[in-house]
Each structure stands twice: as structure tokens, then as C-alpha cells.
Amino acid sequence: MADRRPAAIATGKLLFRNNCAICHKASGVGGIHFGKVASANLQSPHLEMVYHNKDSLIARAIIDAEDQHDRPLNHVMPAWRGRLTGMQVQDIIAYLRTLHA
Ligand code: HEC
Numbered sequence: 001m002a003d004r005r006p007a008a009i010a011t012g013k014l015l016f017r018n019n020c021a022i023c024h025k026a027s028g029v030g031g032i033h034f035g036k037v038a039s040a041n042l043q044s045p046h047l048e049m050v051y052h053n054k055d056s057l058i059a060r061a062i063i064d065a066e067d068q069h070d071r072p073l074n075h076v077m078p079a080w081r082g083r084l085t086g087m088q089v090q091d092i093i094a095y096l097r098t099l100h101a
Contacts, residue, residue, distance in 0.1 A: 004094065005037030015088055023076075028099040035075040043099045056098075059089050 008100070017026065023039045024030045030039040041047070051057040051068050060066055065079040080089065 002027045002098075003054050008075075008091045008099055011088070012091035015049070016095050019080075019084070025050070029097060029101070034074075034076040035095070037076055039076075043101050044097050047096060055090070055093055058093050059086070062089050062092065088095050 016024075016028075020042075021028075023032055023034075025032065025039075026043050028042040031040045032039045033036075047058060051061065057068055061073065062084070063074045063079065063081045065075075065077050067073050084092070
């Protein structure tokens with residue numbers, strides 16, 4: 001389970017605002033079109049359902065840009081390996097779990 005400590009969520013929020021909101025919107029709802037692909041909805045509980053409620057799979061989607069079926073996500077979604085640490089990704093996931101429609 002994602003870290004629920006306020007410090008983790010606050011850090012995750014900052015990281016999300018700085019790196020992800022431009023494509024997924026500040027609310028995480030996504031829906032911004034890049035050609036044929038649209039940015040994904042990262043709000044709860046949608047994201048958890050897509051990734052079988054496994055933070056490890058959500059983390060992999062962020063770090064390696066691979067979906068729940070081990071397939072590459074559309075290249076518009078960057079792989080964050082080398083740009084975000086595993087801990088930072090966990091903080092982002094903690095924050096994403098606070099985003100509800
Ligand atoms: C340049 C635009 C862009 C940026 C920046 C970006 N994303 Fe994405 N993201 C996308 C697009 C487009 C998709 C949909 C890819 C697809 O459908 O294959 C996506 C998909 C995802 C998915 C998969 C969701 C699903 O339902 O399969 C996750 C998780 C995700 N992004 C998280 C993040 C996080 C966290 C960040 C910031 C660290 C981020 N993204 C930054 C464009 C972006």
C-alpha cells in the first residue's frame with residue numbers, strides 16, 4: 001500500500017505538479033489529446049482498478065512506461081527511470097490515491 005503519511009503526500013503533490021500535471025491536469029483527470037492518444041485518468045479509484053490495486057504495477061507504469069499487461073504505454077508518456085527515484089514515485093502514488101473525481 002502507498003505511504004499515507006502527510007509528508008509523503010505533500011512531496012508527491014509537489015512532484016506531480018512539477019512533472020505530471022502539464023499532461024494529466026492538476027486534478028489528475030487527464031483527457032488531454034496528443035494526436036490519437038489521450039493522457040490517462042490517474043484519479044482514484046480508476047487507476048487502482050486498471051492496475052489491479054497493485055502499487056508495484058502503478059510504479060512500473062511511471063518508471064518504465066509499461067501498462068498492466070506488460071505492454072509499452074504510448075511513447076507520449078515518458079519513462080521516468082533516472083529522472084525520479086523509487087521513493088519519489090512512491091510519494092506520487094501516495095498523492096494520486098488522494099485524487100478522487
Ligand atoms: C508529455 C505528457 C505526459 C507527462 C509529462 C506525463 N504523462 Fe503520464 N501519460 C501520458 C499519456 C499520453 C498517457 C497515456 C498512454 C497510453 O494510453 O498508452 C499516460 C499514461 C500514464 C499512466 C498509465 C495510466 C493507465 O491508465 O494506464 C500513468 C500511471 C501515468 N501516465 C503517470 C504519470 C506520472 C506520475 C507523471 C509524472 C511523473 C506523468 N504520467 C507524466 C502523458 C504524460
